[in-house]
Amino acid sequence: MFPALYLTRAESGATEAALRTLSPDDLPEGEVLVRVSHSTLNYKDALAITGKSPVVRSFPMVPGIDFAGTVERSADARFAPGDAVVLNGWGTGETRWGGLAGYATTRADWLVPLPAGMSAQQAMSIGTAGYTAMLCVMALEAHGMQPDAGPVLVTGANGGVGSIAIALLARLGYTVTASTGRPEETEHLHALGASAIIDRTALGSPGKPLQKENWAAAIDAVGSHTLANVLASTRYGGVVAACGLAQGMDLPASVAPFILRGVTLAGVDSVYAPLARRRIAWQRLAAELPAELIARNTRVVGLAEALALAPELLAGRVRGRVVVDVNR
Template identity: 90%
Template structure:
């Protein structure tokens, strides 16, 4: 028999902890039986023992997220009785019995030999906290943050990970600032290598985006508002190794989109295409993405350069006419266009844009001819429509809906397959010109080669966001239809549209000057 600290759940749901004697038969199955000589008491163990956080997934449980000791029995050839071993992590103390006991069982894959020259006591003095701190330091270095790029911030500085991270980074030559809620420990933190001490309340309060860039990098052991403030005050291109959730599991941060405009979005798309495929660069594209290869000499491949995440939403386009034109119905417009080819003109925001190409497609399907009047942007195009300078435009519904409701323009028809909830009485173009659909869309992509687990995490987060009633309701109110389709479905749609628009652009001899 051996002594163990065992956690059980009382009838009222409370966690009860007690020292007790166990038999080897009580241990979970495992390939290796280890006689434990040392373990650590981690913050997660404290949460488990006190029951103040739902850390333990099943009861009874032996806490202890790590241990060191000697193999007594093994069915795996990699370990033999007498071998000194240690184990960190792998769900110990949460889903698997841990190290706060005289014996423990484990899978052989989880164990590592005790490093030569290190005792079990030394290994556990460093413990999982030291192991985690080293991973954080290695992450900074692997992402190009070297000592000359200091200062580096360490939050939760008096905790196990924080204090060891300070010592490791200072020894490596970094200038370290320690954030702590225990100012009386300042001398200890300085002794570890911290060059400066700051009060944690500076970072722990509600933060603001885009703060002063103070840090080249950071090791955050706190999470929540603290992590959000650390991210906001880290220099552009800096690195934050986040490994703690002591303050909370939320991340109340603001993500600032970088709108790299120009050449119908091809400049920003190229920047995303050549970004590292690490999941930190997300690209929001619109329907022009399916067109640009036919109009511009782009430096990326529409398909090979990206992994498609999902179509996010579609937005119908509407055909609006000026009051001066006199056309208040689609049949009247079509009759006039057939009677006098080229007399009716339409405005666009520029050559190759959606409100240029969609009228071209409309001409082809309806067997009519308009005259194109390009403007430098959507604002001048709308001004021309309201002033009667052009007869019509095909633009996204939210852009022209207000003018139709106020009587400043005529809303003639909608480009969706079915009427939309915002304007149920507005007929579809398809009802008069069968098969014609005009809609804009938006979707998300990432640089090609993002690891599958990271890609799936991004996709799951996007799905969750689009399923939020508040988000979906806002999009629908603005005239969008939430789509949230599969990566394959999104890519296939873009391939179909790319082929269609390439044929139309070639037939109409459309060229961007």
């Protein structure tokens, strides 16, 4: 028997979340059975738990879009009992039971071997947010961005993606400006590597189609007016990697930054990214993100605490990463 966060749908249509005890027989079929050590509480998980957005496509559901643990049983020769693995995305926690439980079943194609020297807790301190941040950095690099090109803006700086993006960029030698709505976290953002801090209100309202050229590049996890203003204030030939929609899914922008300044908007998807790109991202995270920085940016909780924290995360009152020790 093992603990799990368990989501059901009430007759009213509302999502009901509870801590339940399950058995392996309750799990859906899968090529690989993983004994989960740690998962995380991501923005998408919080939406699923609270029912604030139709993230979950079928009920009942165990949420958790990522997890790290050890293989217990495998029908695929690529994995053997005892192998340490990590999983991100592929609809896990949305269409297929996820990682906020003691065990999970999954497809072998979706698993990535845990990099040597990285613990399960460290992997989930990075989690989908950090893995997405690395994909964003890789997108900037793929479009020719180098540290000497100029300052890079990171929006949603206190969130999971933003905080790790700052740390990665700073370690690579970029000058990073952090956009946040929580000025009280300035010291924390400087510790991550941000050189300057701006208030998110400067970007969050409707703005001009073209603005002063401030940023050589940007990583945006916010969307809506924020992304539109970031594009409008990106320098000639700059690159913006977009990976989130914390402010909204809309993009009230014009074509001006693209056709007058040659700005590139690079979309970053972490859910269905190819396996080869995932392996590179995780190997680079293991090599380029210091363990002490990971620990400083992390809060470890149990399943019951994760349930209570979901509304706080949606309200923007959670700093950095929330790791869930599923056995705590």
